[in-house]
Amino acid sequence: MTGEKSVTQKTRCSELEALIQQCDGDNPDPELVEQVEQHLEICPVCHEAEDQLTRAVVAYRSVTPAEPSASFEEALVDRLCHKRDPEEPR
Amino acid sequence: MEKPWDIDLQVYDDESELLHGLRQRERMACTCLLKYYAPRLLRLAGQLMGDADEAEDVLQEAFIRACDRIDSFRGESGLGTWLHRIVINTALMRLRARKSVTTDDIEGVIADGPESNWQSVSSGARDPGQQVLGAELFDRMSAAIERLPESLRIAFVLRDIEGMSTHDAAATLGISESALKVRLHRARLALRKDLAGYVDAAPPKGTGSQ
């Protein structure tokens, strides 16, 4: 568990990387997945890094999304309110 | 930022009145629907597609599908939850057409089922203070999410951004819960690396709220 340097020192964990690499992406062994999750709980490096990432995600989610352009919205409203069922006369 | 068609979103007292207006294809109802839901759904579409340009196409298609099916919406889940599902479904179909995303019974995602563990993201925090705090973070996170491989990005968006349960996210993608977890952990590991040295600066939980 050595070799990481500079800014990545606090977030990289070779043990976690090895565990995750062992998991088959399409059909993983549930026990191996459980080991990954246990590791995330007990490893201080991962615990801190996951906590930081979770805080970043919470902050990210709280940012108000930008509105679509007015022209896009107006064109879409036009389409939505003018569209009728095929059998219904206009 | 005034627009010529700025409207009072409280025109409809509740969701059932809005739904009635939508079923009549009232212009005001369609406008309210977009004003209220489009920003968040556009962001979701962009996150899923990993491409801002395609996000508007997804949003347009999703709203058209939603209005076409509005008569069959029974309100068992909230309108917002239902729309989120349609956007996710529409995005996944486009991605699958583009190459191959594992999806199963894609129409089933639209089913107007119970809310289950779905978090109500449509009424999320809109605290302007937090928005200023998060401006740079948002750009960094957006770029990092966009850089994730598609299957990891979708797992991360559904589970961590949209707040779907592991069960629901796995069902949406037609994969096992274990496979969903592996994709999620790979995505989070990639983000840890990508955002290394930056996430330390992210505001702690609760900062910026009143």
Ligand SMILES: [Zn+2]
């Ligand atoms: Zn670790």
